[in-house]
Amino acid sequence: MGVGTDDLYPAERLAAAQRATAAAGLDALLLTPGSDLRYLTGYDAHEGERLTCLVLPAEGEPTLIVPVLERPGAEAAPGAGYRIVDHADGTDPWPLVRSALPGPAAAVGLADRMWAEQVLALRAALPDAAQRLASEVLRELRIRKSPAEVAALAEAGAAIDAVHRRMGEWLRPGRTEAEVAADIAAAIRTAGHVRVDFVIVAAGPNGASPHHLTGDRPIRAGEPVVVDIGGTMPSGYRSDCTRTYVAGGPAPAEFVDYYAVLHEAQRAAVAAVRPGVTAEALDAVARGIITAAGHGDAFLHRTGHGIGLDTHEDPYVVAGNPRPLEAGMAFSVEPGIYLAGRHGARIEDIVVCTTDGGQRLNTTPTELIAL
Template sequence: MGIEELYPAGRLTAAQRATAAAGLDALLLTPGSDLRYLTGYDAREGERLTCLVLPAEGEPTLVVPVLERPDAEAAPGAGYRIVDHADGTDPWPLVRAALPGPVRAVGLADRMWAQQVLALRDALPGAAQRLASDVLREMRIRKSPAEVAALAEAGAAIDAVHLRMGEWLRPGRTEREVAADLAAAIRAAGHAAVDFVIVAAGPNGASPHHGTSDRPIGVGEPVVVDIGGTMPSGYRSDCTRTYVAGGPAPAEFVDYYAVLREAQRAAVAAVAPGVTAEALDAVARDVIGAAGFGDAFLHRTGHGIGLDGHEEPYVVTGNPRPLQAGMAFSVEPGIYLAGRHGARIEDIVVCTTDGGQRLNTTPTELIAL
């Protein structure tokens, strides 16, 4: 998988066509996943302006700080010119100059800083501002074969960390100590960055986004381990497994873990083109609800993944969008009993032409260490 396959030059042209079709004169993309998707450039986010000016017609321009020009020139993308600005100069005239003709409406990066949004209002008075995701969503939501391969590489790398869990997770060690080892292992497995490490033991496991603490892990406690990172390609990993440390788990936990595993397996098996996101959510939710734990399933069944850790499609009640081949998302039901313990099982799954493909392949049984 070459980097050129992940970031093909044709994306800029396709994005320009989509921009015109959406009734926008340009997209203005500051550092983030949309900019990287179109250019391959993993730009620094900071007070100095970096902005891809993508007109609906005409030559795209990447405006960058002069001290970051070498990095911009080293990016794998093509089909745009680079214009730089020195410290102390106003970069917004460069943005305006890169826009041919009158500007009636522009699409802004979804996470553009408010500082920059307000500066653009001064630079482009009268131009309506919309979200660039209105244009780029349909391009990004279905992954190309090269993107699926990048996500599979990320999945294999995070699986390799889960397979080593017995080296670090044991009673008496604190969640934070285990998390430090996991962070090092995530990098050693090939990730360029560690995005998150959740080690949630005993009652902390009942909080889906607990993080870590200095609490020691107890004998026989369930431990939720949710880890993920960014690969050099820019694509992300995300996988959760639940372990039991140093002794038998509580009987009630073993019982509801079996329910959770059935729900997760049923939802993975239900992935197919045409199934709606909310129907897939219901598959997992119905199994858990029928066993009496519906109120303990606190979150959606899944989220899309790619250059962002969370992106569309969201597998959640109220999302009627049908799945399509190339969509990649997590399937991660959970059961959380406040004050006692919790469990989650998460795989990344890609919708194929006739079903779904798990990109995480480690066992989902309850693992005793």
């Protein structure tokens, strides 16, 4: 791992989260496997039917409850400042949650993506506790990245850039989207990721679907191809980068014209990043340029999303979000233009807001790439 785990997962995070829990009027956070649990402990917990749960009281010692067979992995996690309690198969783990609380709980914050069966089991185990979302507490802690987190995101960005630089090895007319995607997935791992999170290869009319499910359609000469790829690094931090390519021939003139508009919009939005600019204002920079060129209806999604231990997290760069940008916020800038039945294009970089502007973490060219 290129970034030290002690810096990425500092012990003081637990104390900060406890203070924030108390300030929010919650008695505890109850966090099952996911990014919030990893953020506080460094533990990349297995998600399964056996209960893993961090009980983080507003005051008192935190407890990580794990299946006995997964205790070695929990003990190897880089976090500190909590005790580990295990449970064997066939035993009821929910009393362990109750006993890990220092007293009666009137309100608890649950991991936002906790399984419904666990939510209901906790309701039965703690019938007097109102259930709220843990993100009420943890969103503000996670939304601004530390220097170590920015370094981890930069490492992820460099790794996915290395994959995009190799696209000419794989993306050729006659090959199917799926064949190209398989090569890309292998390269994502070779570049240093421990997990491939997504590979979108969308050629020709499929490029007009932003979340196209890569299929067996052969790529044709001169067709635009949208390639959106990302993965998870050993640090837990994510990559996400989109480039649009043309292979084997000239692109349609219509496409070349609107790609120039898209390129201008993406560059302008990246240049507009600085503290104090609101998320909705940043969205409006890209959207305004695309709309003025007559393609506003073809920009189907928000301009960007935050990134960190999740590929999509706060802040969201979208109309209706008045949140001002702050130094340390990391997010995508990814406008797109999609013409149904014909083709589409998207350009995506991860950008970190600095004290006086923005820093691109993806550095490959954003011009239309001919292979």
